[in-house]
Amino acid sequence: MDISTLVKLTSRAWSLNILALLHSGLPGRQAPLLAATNASRTAFTSSLAHLVQLGMIERNPGHGHPLRPEFRLTTTGRQAAEMAHSFVKTVPDEREFGILRKTWTVPILAMTGSPYRFSMIKSDLSPITDRALSSSLHQLEAQDWIRRDIVTSGRMPFPTYQAVNTGAAISRVVDLIL
Known part of the structure; x- marks a missing residue:
């Protein structure tokens, strides 16, 4: 798949x-x-x-x-x-499974098994809009399924997103299937 x-x-x-x-x-x-x-x-x-x-x-x-x-x-x-x-x-x-029923939750968690930038997630999930991706990331971050880190090693700092806790477990399940 x-x-x-x-x-x-x-x-x-x-x-x-x-x-x-x-x-x-x-x-x-x-x-x-x-x-x-x-x-x-x-x-x-x-x-x-x-x-x-x-x-x-x-x-x-x-x-x-x-x-x-x-x-x-x-x-x-x-x-x-x-x-x-x-x-x-x-x-x-x-209640938590209700979050998985949302359209973009599982694909985003599948992408963020390792740190990913917003633009990379958006390009890999091409039909997603900026608003839908931003909203989903905020929701997953509030649920503590995704961690947002700021990378300052380059010229311009940028955020990366990575699945953690339950989000990481879901990402591993998807990785086994994909």
Whole structure:
């Protein structure tokens, strides 16, 4: 899985939760998945359709009703589901896991396993805007998942960002998959 696939995967709030639940053995029917995620029906349906579009899950042929299909992981989806399940083990608190549901959190943490400058993160995550990146970095810094250091060794001082604590653990999980 490359970084652009990771960005697409995390662009829907409940995608990681759905994959983690399927990996843990929860039946792939909509009702149990919806109940386990505590998501709104609209957000859940959007995330489910997005996972089907990405090829992470597929309808299980011969199972389920046409209006209430059953889903299963694809080969690509198994790898992403393993990663999502590792995230759930790393961040068991539901409030903190809510931060992982934000679009740019996981890709930023994946990039910052080693110190990275703002401009390098922005160029590697090309569709991200300055405002979205800045906001995400501030949020992760407030959560103590990213550390901001000022490098003064050069002519002009500049900040670098590096994942720490839980953020570093998440970055290591992504590194194993990427």
